[in-house]
Amino acid sequence: MSLKDLQTARNQRRRExxxxxxxxxxxxxxxxxxxxxxxxxGAATIGRLDAPPADDQPTRKTRLKLYAADDE
Structure with missing residues:
Protein backbone atom coordinates (compact mmCIF):
# COMPACT_ATOMS: atom_id res chain seq x y z
CA MET A 1 0.00 0.00 0.00
CA SER A 2 1.46 3.34 -0.97
CA LEU A 3 1.47 6.57 0.98
CA LYS A 4 -0.93 8.09 -1.53
CA ASP A 5 -3.43 5.26 -0.94
CA LEU A 6 -3.22 5.81 2.81
CA GLN A 7 -3.78 9.54 2.44
CA THR A 8 -6.75 8.98 0.13
CA ALA A 9 -8.35 6.48 2.52
CA ARG A 10 -7.71 8.80 5.47
CA ASN A 11 -9.28 11.79 3.71
CA GLN A 12 -12.29 9.72 2.64
CA ARG A 13 -12.83 8.51 6.23
CA ARG A 14 -12.46 12.08 7.50
CA ARG A 15 -15.16 13.24 5.06
CA GLU A 16 -17.47 10.40 6.13
CA GLY A 42 -58.89 28.39 25.34
CA ALA A 43 -57.29 25.08 24.31
CA ALA A 44 -55.01 24.67 27.28
CA THR A 45 -55.33 25.73 30.87
CA ILE A 46 -52.53 25.58 33.36
CA GLY A 47 -53.53 24.54 36.84
CA ARG A 48 -51.81 26.44 39.61
CA LEU A 49 -50.52 24.66 42.64
CA ASP A 50 -50.83 26.16 46.08
CA ALA A 51 -47.58 27.17 47.73
CA PRO A 52 -45.94 24.35 49.68
CA PRO A 53 -46.40 24.54 53.44
CA ALA A 54 -43.74 26.54 55.21
CA ASP A 55 -41.41 24.70 57.55
CA ASP A 56 -41.12 25.69 61.19
CA GLN A 57 -37.54 26.81 60.64
CA PRO A 58 -36.48 28.62 57.49
CA THR A 59 -33.70 26.92 55.61
CA ARG A 60 -30.40 28.71 55.38
CA LYS A 61 -29.03 29.49 51.97
CA THR A 62 -25.31 28.97 52.32
CA ARG A 63 -22.58 27.47 50.23
CA LEU A 64 -20.77 26.17 53.29
CA LYS A 65 -21.50 22.73 54.63
CA LEU A 66 -22.65 22.95 58.22
CA TYR A 67 -22.52 20.33 60.94
CA ALA A 68 -25.49 19.55 63.15
CA ALA A 69 -23.69 21.25 66.07
CA ASP A 70 -23.56 24.51 64.10
CA ASP A 71 -27.36 24.75 64.07
CA GLU A 72 -27.58 25.05 67.83
Missing part, protein backbone atom coordinates in the same frame (compact mmCIF):
# COMPACT_ATOMS: atom_id res chain seq x y z
CA UNK A 17 -17.03 11.27 9.81
CA UNK A 18 -17.57 14.95 9.12
CA UNK A 19 -20.85 14.28 7.30
CA UNK A 20 -22.01 11.89 10.04
CA UNK A 21 -21.26 14.43 12.78
CA UNK A 22 -23.04 17.15 10.82
CA UNK A 23 -26.15 15.02 10.46
CA UNK A 24 -26.09 14.12 14.15
CA UNK A 25 -25.72 17.80 15.10
CA UNK A 26 -28.72 18.70 12.97
CA UNK A 27 -30.74 15.88 14.58
CA UNK A 28 -29.83 17.09 18.07
CA UNK A 29 -30.73 20.66 17.13
CA UNK A 30 -34.07 19.48 15.77
CA UNK A 31 -34.83 17.56 18.97
CA UNK A 32 -33.67 20.22 21.42
CA UNK A 33 -35.18 23.19 19.59
CA UNK A 34 -38.54 21.99 18.30
CA UNK A 35 -40.72 24.31 16.26
CA UNK A 36 -43.21 25.86 18.60
CA UNK A 37 -46.78 25.95 17.38
CA UNK A 38 -49.24 28.57 18.50
CA UNK A 39 -51.74 27.13 20.98
CA UNK A 40 -55.17 28.77 21.14
CA UNK A 41 -55.84 30.47 24.47
Missing amino acids: LHSELTSRRSLVDALTHPVREVVPT
Whole structure:
Protein backbone atom coordinates (compact mmCIF):
# COMPACT_ATOMS: atom_id res chain seq x y z
CA MET A 1 0.00 0.00 0.00
CA SER A 2 1.46 3.34 -0.97
CA LEU A 3 1.47 6.57 0.98
CA LYS A 4 -0.93 8.09 -1.53
CA ASP A 5 -3.43 5.26 -0.94
CA LEU A 6 -3.22 5.81 2.81
CA GLN A 7 -3.78 9.54 2.44
CA THR A 8 -6.75 8.98 0.13
CA ALA A 9 -8.35 6.48 2.52
CA ARG A 10 -7.71 8.80 5.47
CA ASN A 11 -9.28 11.79 3.71
CA GLN A 12 -12.29 9.72 2.64
CA ARG A 13 -12.83 8.51 6.23
CA ARG A 14 -12.46 12.08 7.50
CA ARG A 15 -15.16 13.24 5.06
CA GLU A 16 -17.47 10.40 6.13
CA LEU A 17 -17.03 11.27 9.81
CA HIS A 18 -17.57 14.95 9.12
CA SER A 19 -20.85 14.28 7.30
CA GLU A 20 -22.01 11.89 10.04
CA LEU A 21 -21.26 14.43 12.78
CA THR A 22 -23.04 17.15 10.82
CA SER A 23 -26.15 15.02 10.46
CA ARG A 24 -26.09 14.12 14.15
CA ARG A 25 -25.72 17.80 15.10
CA SER A 26 -28.72 18.70 12.97
CA LEU A 27 -30.74 15.88 14.58
CA VAL A 28 -29.83 17.09 18.07
CA ASP A 29 -30.73 20.66 17.13
CA ALA A 30 -34.07 19.48 15.77
CA LEU A 31 -34.83 17.56 18.97
CA THR A 32 -33.67 20.22 21.42
CA HIS A 33 -35.18 23.19 19.59
CA PRO A 34 -38.54 21.99 18.30
CA VAL A 35 -40.72 24.31 16.26
CA ARG A 36 -43.21 25.86 18.60
CA GLU A 37 -46.78 25.95 17.38
CA VAL A 38 -49.24 28.57 18.50
CA VAL A 39 -51.74 27.13 20.98
CA PRO A 40 -55.17 28.77 21.14
CA THR A 41 -55.84 30.47 24.47
CA GLY A 42 -58.89 28.39 25.34
CA ALA A 43 -57.29 25.08 24.31
CA ALA A 44 -55.01 24.67 27.28
CA THR A 45 -55.33 25.73 30.87
CA ILE A 46 -52.53 25.58 33.36
CA GLY A 47 -53.53 24.54 36.84
CA ARG A 48 -51.81 26.44 39.61
CA LEU A 49 -50.52 24.66 42.64
CA ASP A 50 -50.83 26.16 46.08
CA ALA A 51 -47.58 27.17 47.73
CA PRO A 52 -45.94 24.35 49.68
CA PRO A 53 -46.40 24.54 53.44
CA ALA A 54 -43.74 26.54 55.21
CA ASP A 55 -41.41 24.70 57.55
CA ASP A 56 -41.12 25.69 61.19
CA GLN A 57 -37.54 26.81 60.64
CA PRO A 58 -36.48 28.62 57.49
CA THR A 59 -33.70 26.92 55.61
CA ARG A 60 -30.40 28.71 55.38
CA LYS A 61 -29.03 29.49 51.97
CA THR A 62 -25.31 28.97 52.32
CA ARG A 63 -22.58 27.47 50.23
CA LEU A 64 -20.77 26.17 53.29
CA LYS A 65 -21.50 22.73 54.63
CA LEU A 66 -22.65 22.95 58.22
CA TYR A 67 -22.52 20.33 60.94
CA ALA A 68 -25.49 19.55 63.15
CA ALA A 69 -23.69 21.25 66.07
CA ASP A 70 -23.56 24.51 64.10
CA ASP A 71 -27.36 24.75 64.07
CA GLU A 72 -27.58 25.05 67.83
